[in-house]
Amino acid sequence: TQKTAFSGDARRGLRQIRNLVAIASGKGGVGKSTTTINLALALQQEGARVGILDADIYGPSIPIMLGNPDQQPGTEDNKHMQPLEAHGLVANSIGYLVPADDAAIWRGPMASKALQQLLNETLWPELDYLLIDMPPGTGDIQLTLAQQVPVSGTVVVTTPQNIALADAQKAIAMFNKVHVPVLGVIENMSYHQCSQCGYKEHLFAQGGGERISKQHQVSLLGQIPLDIHIREYTDLGKSLISEQGDSPISRAYGHAARAL
Numbered sequence: 001t002q003k004t005a006f007s008g009d010a011r012r013g014l015r016q017i018r019n020l021v022a023i024a025s026g027k028g029g030v031g032k033s034t035t036t037i038n039l040a041l042a043l044q045q046e047g048a049r050v051g052i053l054d055a056d057i058y059g060p061s062i063p064i065m066l067g068n069p070d071q072q073p074g075t076e077d078n079k080h081m082q083p084l085e086a087h088g089l090v091a092n093s094i095g096y097l098v099p100a101d102d103a104a105i106w107r108g109p110m111a112s113k114a115l116q117q118l119l120n121e122t123l124w125p126e127l128d129y130l131l132i133d134m135p136p137g138t139g140d141i142q143l144t145l146a147q148q149v150p151v152s153g154t155v156v157v158t159t160p161q162n163i164a165l166a167d168a169q170k171a172i173a174m175f176n177k178v179h180v181p182v183l184g185v186i187e188n189m190s191y192h193q194c195s196q197c198g199y200k201e202h203l204f205a206q207g208g209g210e211r212i213s214k215q216h217q218v219s220l221l222g223q224i225p226l227d228i229h230i231r232e233y234t235d236l237g238k239s240l241i242s243e244q245g246d247s248p249i250s251r252a253y254g255h256a257a258r259a260l
């Protein structure tokens with residue numbers, strides 16, 4: 001087999017993961033998975049070894065966004081899984097294990113168990129960061145995370161729109177209540193800049209990320225534009241950060257990665 005940055009020292013357990021960071025959102029569709037992938041790639045660009053655990057049990061997007069939805073993690077003992085590799089990241093997702101056209105209709109305890117299994121039964125290599133792409137909201141999986149997973153903290157993704165901010169505030173309040181540090185907020189879809197004339201438009205309103213960051217005394221880690229390349233690269237499972245080189249977008253993700 002090919003030798004990669006990750007081969008060699010995979011042992012069971014989470015001891016060799018330095019920082020477990022949950023990427024959360026109050027509302028669905030605000031770009032949490034997109035942010036997870038690009039933040040992972042930006043951290044890697046900074047020299048970190050990074051993995052992704054897709055815990056969005058009800059809508060796992062990571063396999064498509066990494067461009068390997070048809071692969072499956074290998075196993076030697078039918079219990080432990082070898083994470084998949086893409087763009088130099090390692091990843092595991094319920095999406096690799098359940099057929100794409102099959103809906104996961106699970107009660108809370110089962111969904112929480114799935115998170116624990118993906119976490120504990122994947123042979124994670126030595127990592128500086130494992131980013132956990134959480135399902136949206138403030139339900140059972142978030143509580144499991146808070147009570148049973150040694151997370152360093154959580155990043156809350158929101159758009160600047162009021163209905164998204166209201167749910168982001170609920171998520172921050174919940175993490176505060178269960179003593180999971182909120183490392184910061186990433187405002188996604190902050191603005192759109194016309195590729196023809198350069199005009200900048202705040203489609204989902206302006207200043208919301210800054211407002212809730214100040215209100216809850218957490219950092220605003222980044223403001224990411226609504227941009228066709230972000231959508232295209234993630235739809236195709238390609239790495240925008242390494243393929244596009246230096247751009248305002250990769251700088252915005254780089255800024256967020258360094259602020260983590």
Ligand code: ADP
Pocket residue numbers: 025027028029030031032033034035061188189224225226227228230231232234235
């Ligand atoms: P969530 O994980 O919060 O449900 P996704 O990351 O799946 O959201 O994003 C929802 C959709 O929006 C996806 O189709 C994605 O490609 C698109 N998207 C997310 N963020 C951006 C962005 N900054 N610019 C353009 N498209 C985006």
